Amino acid sequence: MRIAVLIKQVPVSDELSLGPDGRLRRDGVPNEINPHCRRAVSKGVELARSTGGSCTVFTMGPPAAEAVLVESLAWGADEAVLISDPRFAGSDTLATARALAAALRHTGPYALVLTGRNSVDADTGQVGPQVAELVDLPFLPSARELVLDGDTLRARCELDDGIRESTVRLPALVACAERLCQPAKVPYVADPDGLRPRIRRLTAADLGPGPWGEDGSPTWIDGQRPGGSTPRPAVLVLGDLDEQVKRMAELLAEPSTRPPAPVVAPRVGSPGAGPVLAVAVQPGRRQLARELLGEAARLAGPVGGSVTAVLLAGDSALADVGGWGADAAVVVDGGTAEPEVARTLADWCGSTAPRVVLVPGTTWGREVAARIAARLGAGLTGDAIALDVEIVLDVEGTELICWKPVASGTVEVAVRARSAVQMATVRPGVLPLPTPRPAGPVPVTRVAAPVVGLVTHLGVERDEGVDELAAARIVVGVGRGVAATDYPLLDRFVAALGGRLGATRAVTDNGWLPQSRQIGITGRSISPDVYLALGVAGKYTHLDGVRQAGRIIAINTDPGAPIFGSVDLGIVADWRQVAEAVLDGHHGVAAGAEEVTRVAGRG
Structure with a gap:
């Protein structure tokens, strides 16, 4: 061979x-x-x-x-x-x-x-x-x-x-x-x-x-800015465990620093009026669809454009896309494999000429977007973390600007495309999850996808709670500093806080938690009100995934751990002692955590 x-x-x-x-x-x-x-x-x-x-x-x-x-x-x-x-x-x-x-x-x-x-x-x-x-x-x-x-x-x-x-x-x-x-x-x-x-x-x-x-x-770099998250106070507390737990409780009880969720922009015109911004909706990933459609609606407003959601036949999200930001929908009938979907969307783009196509930066989205771009010769920015549009005074009209991290995340660059169709895959979790606008039916066009059968999918073993981290107000992230034998205590601690469990890449590589729990550049980005890191060293590749968290608290036994330079509160202690103190009811930490979720409207 x-x-x-x-x-x-x-x-x-x-x-x-x-x-x-x-x-x-x-x-x-x-x-x-x-x-x-x-x-x-x-x-x-x-x-x-x-x-x-x-x-x-x-x-x-x-x-x-x-x-x-x-x-x-x-x-x-x-x-x-x-x-x-x-x-x-x-x-x-x-x-x-x-x-x-x-x-x-x-x-x-x-x-x-x-x-x-x-x-x-x-x-x-x-x-x-x-x-x-x-x-x-x-x-x-x-x-x-x-x-x-x-x-x-x-x-x-x-x-x-x-x-x-x-x-x-x-x-x-x-x-x-x-x-x-x-x-x-x-x-x-x-x-x-x-x-x-x-x-x-x-x-x-x-x-x-x-x-x-x-x-x-078809793409080129047109500008750069420093990467990384906004600097944080980085208050470090050493010594007395009682004082450390008290400071953690006080920070949990403070009002959220995260801005309120935006509302999906209202419709600005009829479907097809002005530039069309299309969003490919991945089956079963409703939250990602809401993120991208809400962002597309925001981008469409200043340029007088409209938003088209592209879904596979049978996707229940069709009933909701109007409230999420779509002005029209395209439903793909027939083939559902990635090459079949990509071929159909490329043909649709060739006949309809949307100016912008946004695709989730997932395994599914990367293949679909890459195949479409190859067929069309379109400019594709991968792993975008921020988007903007502007009107340029030439025949091309609206231009998409995508920001993405490079150089291990120390720099972010603006990427533009010179092609008629401009594309981007967007990292899940980096965009705000907007509050839906009043939903209403949208006009639907159906297109047929060929069934090619290049790949036969035999079945999927799904990890539970794929959207839990994105929706959670409190996330407890664990690194290699938390031994697998301590997970029973860890589970009780997370439950007492009313949080959800995330992990660094080292943890998922060891198989201690499923890959769906991985946070960071090679995992997912999240924006909880509180991110509590236990035994996490603090590599940029992980912290980039929580840059939009309201507050970051870290507990680590090493006072020189890099993560302490990127937090609101750092506690130099054994996380197990802190967890046991919280479980014993010290200083109302659990009550403070309950207040976080109550104010956020989620339990």
Whole structure:
């Protein structure tokens, strides 16, 4: 079996900044294989050996990028391809996907193409499905188990709220999750010069006329601002446990600092009047639909536009989208798999020409949006955390501005698109959940989706309470500092506060809590009135998920823990002692927590 592996090199250092051209400064910063791509290399080599086939590793970048290919060859790959040419400079995800797809066609065919689930320096997760669309392959996201049976691949794939089991006939493209296998990591390459002759180089001339690089990139960066959350008081309390618990109770009893929920903007015109802002509604994710439709209604007002909700047939949300912000609805009949939905929406966009298409930044949304963008050549911003629109005085009219974090979240950049249809996937939980406006029926158009059957979904194991964290007023987040053996006490503590339980990535990676509870850049963003962190070190990748919390309290035994610089109140103590004091009724902590949920109108 011929297997191709697509890898990306990413900076080793977190100390990144942007240059005046809006690109990351990489000079002097060493690169390594993207951690998620290491799993793809490892699994590619394993499958090639077990089938008596070959494994070819691809990367795109400057000549120095051959270093990551040398490491892949040292791990056991049979050959490597470096896609390198000055004409590729400035490529966005779509231009990168075009180059990778052209390289696969030039050197293929391949029975299986593997890649990482996303890159740690951008977290868009859209290059894989864009390549799949361009080379007409089925796509499996975040595979944690793969079983090969002849020309059929069986996979268990991580979703945002569970695990889905699927089968696919080869050829196919699969994104590899961290739990799939051990990473391919070679600490020392004994003879790099002996491996370099096995690296093939492809230039823009080899791959065709393009367009490549900036010329083929429908998005560009137009501005930047410091990343991270608003500074907090960072009051640290050491010493007496009684005093620490008392201070926590006082903070819980204070009025909420979160602004009240906005009301969905009223209708400003008839459907189709002015620019159309479309929102793809993921089945079963009502809260995400409310976030995106409310935001679309807010954006539509200043430009005299209208909002169209796009739903799959049978979605009960159709009865509510008018109150959530939609002026019209499109219902997709027929195929429900991601490639089928994407093809139908791309055709609808081609005939209707919405100016903006917003899609939830979920496993479902990333594939649907990436495939639509690849079919249309549309500019797609992945993992947006804030949106705006403006009217420009040219033939294009309304322009979407998307803000997204880069450089490990230390910087946020404004991304614009030069395409007729402008798209964004939006990180769940970063937008406010507006109060619905008076609901009413909206005009409905139905479109037919083909049933292609590229992937067969056998079933889904859903995690319970996928929307609990988004709706909770108090969230208790646990890190590796809370031992799994202490979870019975933890559960009693959370229940006494009337809260819900979240976690860092380290906790979900260990399987102590389901992935749906993961908070942060690679999990979900939340905005509770109170976020209480227990045994959490305080990495930015986690704290970015609670930047909109009203108050943050942290309990940690290490007075030097980084999290204490990003909180309202820090308590240097053993969380178990604090929990036991609260359970004993000390200082009315539970009563203060009850007041938080009562004022918020939620129990």
